[in-house]
Amino acid sequence: MVHGTPGYRGTRVGVxxxxxxxxxxxxxxxxxxxxxxxxxxxxxxxxxxxxxLKLPDEQIPKNWDCPKCGLLASRDPGQxxxxxPEDDLFKxxxxxxxxxxxSQDAExxxxxxxxxxxxxxxxxxxxLGDT
Numbered sequence: 001m002v003h004g005t006p007g008y009r010g011t012r013v014g015v016x017x018x019x020x021x022x023x024x025x026x027x028x029x030x031x032x033x034x035x036x037x038x039x040x041x042x043x044x045x046x047x048x049x050x051x052x053l054k055l056p057d058e059q060i061p062k063n064w065d066c067p068k069c070g071l072l073a074s075r076d077p078g079q080x081x082x083x084x085p086e087d088d089l090f091k092x093x094x095x096x097x098x099x100x101x102x103s104q105d106a107e108x109x110x111x112x113x114x115x116x117x118x119x120x121x122x123x124x125x126x127x128l129g130d131t
Contacts, residue, residue: 034054038052040064041074042074048068
């Protein structure tokens with residue numbers, strides 16, 4: 001399909017041609033909310049400075065992932081640690097399932113699924129060798 005116009009090349013999403021940039025028209029005369037720059041340090045000594053809205057101290061995150069190495073970075077350079085809290089570690093789908101079901105529950109669910117497959121003729125008993 002061929003269009004008579006060059007398309008949207010070079011424009012931002014949500015911007016109509018001939019209009020002012022969104023940040024100027026939506027917020028009055030370019031007035032911005034107060035912001036602060038917060039430094040974070042990881043165990044490898046990388047410093048990351050992030051910009052947040054000026055909020056009470058307890059609403060600003062105490063820790064942040066270091067964008068350079070992925071370690072946990074802290075706002076206090078004296079409290080950096082190389083290990084993550086147990087809650088922050090990656091969990092696979094199987095880990096979440098194991099939190100919800102015991103081994104006995106898993107056996108019951110598996111037996112039911114196999115029974116339904118056999119009843120539909122999808123899974124013959126010879127494949128499993130359990131006859």
